[in-house]
Amino acid sequence: MKAGTTTDVESxxxxxxxxxxxxxxxxxxxxxxxxxxxxxxxxxLILSxxxxxCGDIHGQLPDLVELFSVGGAIPWTTYLFLGDYVDRGYNSIETFLLLLALKVRYPTRVHLIRGNHESREITQVYGFYDEVxxxxxSITVWKYCIETFNVLSLGAVIDGRVFCVHGGLSPTVEVFDDIKVIERNQDVPHSGAMTDLLWSDPDDKGERLSHCEQNGWGMSPRGAGFIYGPDVVDRFRMQNGVEFIARAHQLVLEGYKWHFRNTVVTVWSAPNYCYRCGNVASILEMEPNNEFFTIFEAAPQSTRVAFLQKKVPDYFL
Incomplete structure (x- = not known):
């Protein structure tokens, strides 16, 4: 079959x-x-x-197929994936290539932004490199994927009112124009605006421990990016005219979680993460002036492939 045809990609x-x-x-x-x-x-990306x-997928291919079953088939449904397609799951290479094939076949129906695991360094530690x-x-296929990681977009805005990103905010990103000028065609640096967008988290520790929200910026326990408070989010929302921030990056047992009086939401789309966490997953379905979450569970065991790998390493960030 001739390479580069629609039939080829559909195959x-x-x-x-x-x-x-x-x-x-x-x-x-x-x-x-x-x-x-x-x-x-x-x-x-400017989307509507x-x-x-969709949040993190992490190589759980049967659960990605389940996600499409729950959320609707492409091209009748348009999807935005918030990164972390690889690592930890059994089928990272098939998962990422499936999303790429769907992007090539339906470029206006599938949108992919970069997560912190779409990185040369991280994939050598958390499973993707070894899987390939x-x-x-050989590592040739891994290198092809790394080159593709390096061109992925860093965020999206939907209807001008929702900012979508993998991790969160950055002290060096005040307005959207600051994102537009980042040189993205590179591996993820150890620090800087690009790294912060992929690694940062909302700081709701204070809310959990003392029922009050912690303001400002803090050092991230992940060793990259920052933790940020509700004042940071409110300032960013006001300066950019958005209602809330949709992000992924953190396991949520209930599938999704609102932070800071419904101004930030974490969406998690890998059910039973690492095949043992027992969590449900979610997708955020957005319509004009309305949004709702759909919860789904891991694909039935009967549909799963017999995997080569017998044990999942204790991979948690």
Whole structure:
């Protein structure tokens, strides 16, 4: 079959939905085609409703298929994925390639932004590198994926009223124009605006412990990015004219969680995370002037593929 055709990509989608491995030349072609499309996207995607927002996937391919079953098939549903497609799950390579194939086939219906795990350094520690080496016998496919990670957009704005990002805010990002000028075609640095967008978290520790919210910026226990309080969020919302921030990056046992009087929401889309956490997952379905969450559980065991890996490492950030 000739590479680079619509039929070719549809064949890839069918195979990947069944968790069948693509050949190395097919991966190279798919990544090149995806990069060509994604590179043309701005750092900050401008999107409109109706659209469905999805949080971390982490290589849980059967649960991604379940997500499409719950949220609606592409192209009849438009999706925005907030990053962390790989690591920790059994099928990171198939998961990421499926999303790329869907992006190539339906570029206006699938939107992908970068998470902190779409990184050369992180994937060498948390499973993706080892998975590709085991399945392909070399790291060439991993390198193709790394090159694709490096062109992913850093955020999105929906209907001008919702800012979407993987992690959170940055002390060096006050307005959207600050995001638009970031040089994104690189591996994730150890610090700076790009890193903060991918790594930062809302600081609700004070709210949990003392029933009061902690203001300002703080050092992140993750070792990258920052923790930020409600005053930071309110200032960012006012300066950019958005109602709330939708982000992923943190496991939420109930599938989603509102922070700071419903000005930040965490969306988590990997049910039974690491195959043992027992959590449900969610997607945020947005319509004009309305949004609602749909909760879903892990795919039935009967639909799961017989995995090569027998034990999941204790990978938690």
């Amino acid at each position: 890839h989608i069918e195979k990947l939905m069944r968790c069948e491995k693509l050949k190395e030349p097919q991966v190279k072609d798919l990544c090149n085609r995806a990069k060509e499309i994604i590179t043309k996207d701005p750092n900050l 409703t109706p659209i469905t927002i 080496l085991r399945k392909y016998g």
